[in-house]
Amino acid sequence: MDRKEYQRLRTVVVLFVGAIVGLAVIRDSYLLATAGVLTGMVFMVLARAKAKIRADERESTIQGKAARMTYAIFAPTIALTAFFLLLPSRGGISVFSQGEWLFTEALGMIFAYLTLFLIVIYAIAYHFFNKKYGGGGDEK
Amino acid sequence: MKNKRSLFLSDENPSLRNKLKVYRAMRDLTQEQLADKIGVSRQTVIAIESDKYLPSLKLAFKIAKLFKVKIEEVFAYDQKEDENES
Numbered sequence: 001m002d003r004k005e006y007q008r009l010r011t012v013v014v015l016f017v018g019a020i021v022g023l024a025v026i027r028d029s030y031l032l033a034t035a036g037v038l039t040g041m042v043f044m045v046l047a048r049a050k051a052k053i054r055a056d057e058r059e060s061t062i063q064g065k066a067a068r069m070t071y072a073i074f075a076p077t078i079a080l081t082a083f084f085l086l087l088p089s090r091g092g093i094s095v096f097s098q099g100e101w102l103f104t105e106a107l108g109m110i111f112a113y114l115t116l117f118l119i120v121i122y123a124i125a126y127h128f129f130n131k132k133y134g135g136g137g138d139e140k
Numbered sequence: 141m142k143n144k145r146s147l148f149l150s151d152e153n154p155s156l157r158n159k160l161k162v163y164r165a166m167r168d169l170t171q172e173q174l175a176d177k178i179g180v181s182r183q184t185v186i187a188i189e190s191d192k193y194l195p196s197l198k199l200a201f202k203i204a205k206l207f208k209v210k211i212e213e214v215f216a217y218d219q220k221e222d223e224n225e226s
Contacts, residue, residue, distance in 0.1 A: 003181070056180035058193050 006051040013040050013047075075118050082111035155218045161189045163207045163214060178202050 020036030085108030088101075164174050164185075171189075175182045178199065187193035195203070204211040 056184050057196050057199060058180065058184040058187055061193075 003051070006047060009047050010044065013043055016040065071118070071122060075115060075122075078111045078118075079115040082108045082115060084108075085111060156194060156215060157191065157218060158188060158215045160185070160203065160214060163203075163209070164189075167207065174206075177206055 017036050017040035020039075021033050024030070024033035024036060085104045089105040089108070160174075164171070169177075171182050171185045175185045178185075179202075180199065184193065184195075188195050200211055200215055204214050207214065
């Protein structure tokens with residue numbers, strides 16, 4: 001199996017998993033969703049092993065840059081969203097602290113913790129890789 | 141525009157040139173064959189040949205070793221061009 005066939009297969013698996021999850025949402029079945037996702041994951045692992053897909057250094061560089069850009073865009077976006085969702089309820093605007101607007105505060109809190117979680121994960125990963133690649137050590 | 145800087149590949153460096161295409165042609169190797177020999181994808185070979193991607197030192201040594209030449213014979217650093225840019 002070459003790379004193109006693998007990519008085609010991946011598209012089919014993604015569509016399949018999407019359809020299963022969609023069906024699971026309609027039927028309100030957690031089991032079906034879990035089974036669909038797990039099946040897709042197992043299938044992809046097996047296909048990848050068979051295809052012997054080579055992840056070379058250029059691909060790693062691109063993945064690193066894409067991850068950095070995702071972080072740079074995603075973190076401020078959800079932080080600002082959290083801020084604007086929390087602002088009305090914290091600012092004493094009573095209409096946002098009751099009834100159907102109550103969810104904005106909960107959503108804001110979720111986004112705020114998500115931002116913190118993201119930053120913590122980034123910091124831990126940075127620390128780990130910095131140590132791995134020789135940073136932070138004293139000169140001997 | 142050849143020296144246009146890319147937003148996504150900011151380490152694209154026109155002061156580093158390589159003769160990979162020449163050496164590959166001399167050995168009568170296809171991009172696919174070369175990629176297999178040095179353990180990268182064909183896209184990586186294409187990117188190196190067109191100066192869109194700078195290989196790591198390890199890969200550069202691997203390429204030089206494959207062609208049985210010194211690394212600086214395949215990869216050349218043009219200091220003047222680098223100074224003109226900065």
